[in-house]
Amino acid sequence: MSGAVGSTELKQEVAVSGPIDNSAESIANLASLQIEVREGRSAEVGGMGIMRVLPTKRRRLIGPWCFVDLMSPDDVANPDPMEVGPHPHIGLSTVTWLFAGEALHTDSLGSEQVIRPGELNLMSAGHGIAHAELEVRPGSPEAEAGYVKGAQMWLAQPEATRHGGSSFAHHKDLPVADLDGGEAQVLAGTFAGSTSPVVSDWPVVGAELRLRTGPVETRIDPGFEHGVVPIDCRIRIDGVIAEPGSIAIIPAGFDRLSVETDTGPGRVMLLGGEPFPEQVQMWWNFVARTREELTQAWRDWQAHNDDRFIPVQSSLQRIAAPKPFWVKE
Ligand code: MN
Numbered sequence: 001m002s003g004a005v006g007s008t009e010l011k012q013e014v015a016v017s018g019p020i021d022n023s024a025e026s027i028a029n030l031a032s033l034q035i036e037v038r039e040g041r042s043a044e045v046g047g048m049g050i051m052r053v054l055p056t057k058r059r060r061l062i063g064p065w066c067f068v069d070l071m072s073p074d075d076v077a078n079p080d081p082m083e084v085g086p087h088p089h090i091g092l093s094t095v096t097w098l099f100a101g102e103a104l105h106t107d108s109l110g111s112e113q114v115i116r117p118g119e120l121n122l123m124s125a126g127h128g129i130a131h132a133e134l135e136v137r138p139g140s141p142e143a144e145a146g147y148v149k150g151a152q153m154w155l156a157q158p159e160a161t162r163h164g165g166s167s168f169a170h171h172k173d174l175p176v177a178d179l180d181g182g183e184a185q186v187l188a189g190t191f192a193g194s195t196s197p198v199v200s201d202w203p204v205v206g207a208e209l210r211l212r213t214g215p216v217e218t219r220i221d222p223g224f225e226h227g228v229v230p231i232d233c234r235i236r237i238d239g240v241i242a243e244p245g246s247i248a249i250i251p252a253g254f255d256r257l258s259v260e261t262d263t264g265p266g267r268v269m270l271l272g273g274e275p276f277p278e279q280v281q282m283w284w285n286f287v288a289r290t291r292e293e294l295t296q297a298w299r300d301w302q303a304h305n306d307d308r309f310i311p312v313q314s315s316l317q318r319i320a321a322p323k324p325f326w327v328k329e
Pocket residue numbers: 001002003087089094131285
């Protein structure tokens with residue numbers, strides 16, 4: 001469960017690595033007041049198939065949300081367990097949220113935490129952290145419920161915190177708000193009158209909507225931009241259709257939203273936040289502002305700089321960083 005950033009034009013499909021297109025992302029800010037649906041793309045991370053819905057074409061950020069991977073082993077009859085060995089992060093917070101299965105998180109701070117559906121892990125990297133994630137399969141390997149499904153998401157850290165220390169928090173008791181036509185578990189910020197205890201570095205909202213039938217009408221913060229990600233149902237959002245594997249982008253200015261499942265009860269992720277004013281550069285598992293910073297993080301990881309990336313206790317093998325495409329040596 002970790003990000004990924006490849007090189008120009010999304011060419012590189014390096015495991016535990018994501019897309020990077022350093023050009024002209026600010027175009028996103030020019031979006032007009034209408035909902036747009038963008039397709040995600042499939043990739044592989046730690047031996048499992050994932051669907052990456054953010055970043056997507058011409059859209060890098062939704063508020064501070066800069067990365068959303070959906071873990072979807074449904075595509076495979078008998079998927080390998082998710083195993084993501086020790087790897088580093090800088091300048092971002094990882095938000096881990098499961099729909100099924102269990103996973104063990106370990107990190108540089110000595111954290112050792114099993115996460116289950118309905119619980120949230122928030123790990124902020126600051127100047128540098130390393131972590132590992134391993135699927136736990138307590139039951140029979142054939143039990144479908146044993147397979148991890150969930151969302152791995154990143155929040156870009158603002159200038160005020162991105163150079164600072166790292167932290168990890170596990171949250172077991174997140175509020176559930178009743179909606180007419182469903183319910184919402186609030187991961188971050190305030191939604192439908194309920195506020196999450198999760199502390200974020202930038203104003204955000206995150207919720208899992210569990211829809212039954214009929215439209216769910218909710219108020220949203222018009223100062224935020226939002227992304228709506230259908231997980232296992234096709235949705236109609238203010239009349240616009242979005243299929244699983246896509247993301248509906250709602251620009252700032254909307255103060256209400258109508259979401260309806262088209263295909264029976266299902267889950268939807270709602271992510272939003274105050275527009276992020278800083279231009280981020282993402283490469284592999286790093287979020288920074290310049291290539292120099294990204295290069296330095298790559299060098300520090302490859303050189304085993306244990307002051308910056310304190311080694312992680314893990315049975316899994318440390319993941320080597322690919323060389324940034326702009327480094328000539
Ligand atoms: Mn990671």
